[in-house]
Amino acid sequence: xxxxxxxxxxxxxxxxxxxxxxxxxxxxxxxxxxxxxxxxxxxxxxxxxxxxxxxxxxxxxxxxxxxxxxxxxxxxxxxxxxxxxxxxxxxxxxxxxxxxxxxxxxxxxxxxxxxxxxxxxxxxxxxxxxxxxxxxxxxxxxxxxxxxxxxxxxxxxxxxxxxxxxxxxxxxxxxxxxxxxxxxxxxxxxxxxxxxxxxxxxxxxxxxxxxxxxxxxxxxxxxxxxxxxxxxxxxxxxxxxxxxxxxxxxxxxxxxxxxxxxxxxxxxxxxxxxxxxxxxxxxxxxxxxxxxxxxxxxxxxxxxxxxxxxxxxxxxxxxxxxxxxxxxxxxxxxxxxxxxxxxxxxxxxxxxxxxxxxxxxxxxxxxxxxxxxxxxxxxxxxxxxxxxxxxxxxxxxxxxxxxxxxxxxxxxxxxxxxxxxxxxxxxxxxx
Numbered sequence: 001x002x003x004x005x006x007x008x009x010x011x012x013x014x015x016x017x018x019x020x021x022x023x024x025x026x027x028x029x030x031x032x033x034x035x036x037x038x039x040x041x042x043x044x045x046x047x048x049x050x051x052x053x054x055x056x057x058x059x060x061x062x063x064x065x066x067x068x069x070x071x072x073x074x075x076x077x078x079x080x081x082x083x084x085x086x087x088x089x090x091x092x093x094x095x096x097x098x099x100x101x102x103x104x105x106x107x108x109x110x111x112x113x114x115x116x117x118x119x120x121x122x123x124x125x126x127x128x129x130x131x132x133x134x135x136x137x138x139x140x141x142x143x144x145x146x147x148x149x150x151x152x153x154x155x156x157x158x159x160x161x162x163x164x165x166x167x168x169x170x171x172x173x174x175x176x177x178x179x180x181x182x183x184x185x186x187x188x189x190x191x192x193x194x195x196x197x198x199x200x201x202x203x204x205x206x207x208x209x210x211x212x213x214x215x216x217x218x219x220x221x222x223x224x225x226x227x228x229x230x231x232x233x234x235x236x237x238x239x240x241x242x243x244x245x246x247x248x249x250x251x252x253x254x255x256x257x258x259x260x261x262x263x264x265x266x267x268x269x270x271x272x273x274x275x276x277x278x279x280x281x282x283x284x285x286x287x288x289x290x291x292x293x294x295x296x297x298x299x300x301x302x303x304x305x306x307x308x309x310x311x312x313x314x315x316x317x318x319x320x321x322x323x324x325x326x327x328x329x330x331x332x333x334x335x336x337x338x339x340x341x342x343x344x345x346x347x348x349x350x351x352x353x354x355x356x357x358x359x360x361x362x363x364x365x366x367x368x369x370x371x372x373x374x375x376x377x378x379x380x381x382x383x384x385x386x387x388x389x390x391x392x393x394x395x396x397x398x399x400x401x402x403x404x405x406x407x408x409x410x411x412x413x414x415x416x417x418x419x420x421x422x423x424x425x426x427x428x429x430x431x
Contacts, residue, residue, distance in 0.1 A: 050118030055095025167409025174430030
């Protein structure tokens, strides 16, 4: 069962009734047994989702209620978690750190969730992860790629309450740099959205590209654009296209990125160079969003890019079910989101308690380790109920989390074709 914010679930009323029962029991007898289960645990596992249903990443966020709902419904149909149905509560982050922080605060303090799928934007996850850690709620992001989370985890700031099913951009930077050099480009510039995602990837790319003998011509005049920008001045465009780069690395979000690209087109800059894009705009809607020339040609035709692979052993089965349920093809971050939700539920079942601390303690074990490799979610749940070890093989990948909550990255390359369609052209290793 799942719901969006503002809709009260049956589980909440059950929780209230159970709380009264426990209180009366304690008053009358002093105890109701040696081990007392909290009302929240009795009501079943509750997980949250912090999704950009609106804002700059809404093109990615729109399918996600169905994705996470599919994971929850699948588990509930095969017995739920710890003997009870799972409840899902969804909050819209609006791709806004402040809104995201308010949303996750509601999820952990009002809804009392044990785990959260999200955030998506790295800037939003930065704003919400401290709230989750402080309240001992497990946070698994399917889309936040900033390398800063790895660094913070290494410093012990998350205490194990952070993980992600998407690789950090230390890998994507290497893949981008390798792609640019394989295409014969030595002199490039870079423009990025001015947030944790853009700036973090920029820093990593410059290092990786220079190690391959390349030169970033605007390294000392960085082109950063405001995440809330609606117009772009000539300075941003000059720093992006000045010094005659052979290619422009553009680390964008869809809504603001489309505005930047339109401004570049109006200044007759796009035809002077090759665009190399990233996962932040890997959406079939993006070329249409950017638009066409007066002659009807897509402005992005010929642009190339990188995107994290979804290549898990469970992908084929998931894609089949997803197609049957929604009539849609699997799009960016969908498999990673599904796996994030599944891991929360498997870990709670393995822990035997519906708490964030319990989930945290079992996440590494169900995601990797030496247990039986299994792709079917219901089979995985049944094995865990029997006390057997599993190694969940997801739709996005093997989801083997390291000590920092990271997975290893492999990447697809893609191109925008003349008809505006995104086509995967190959694979590229960041090494």
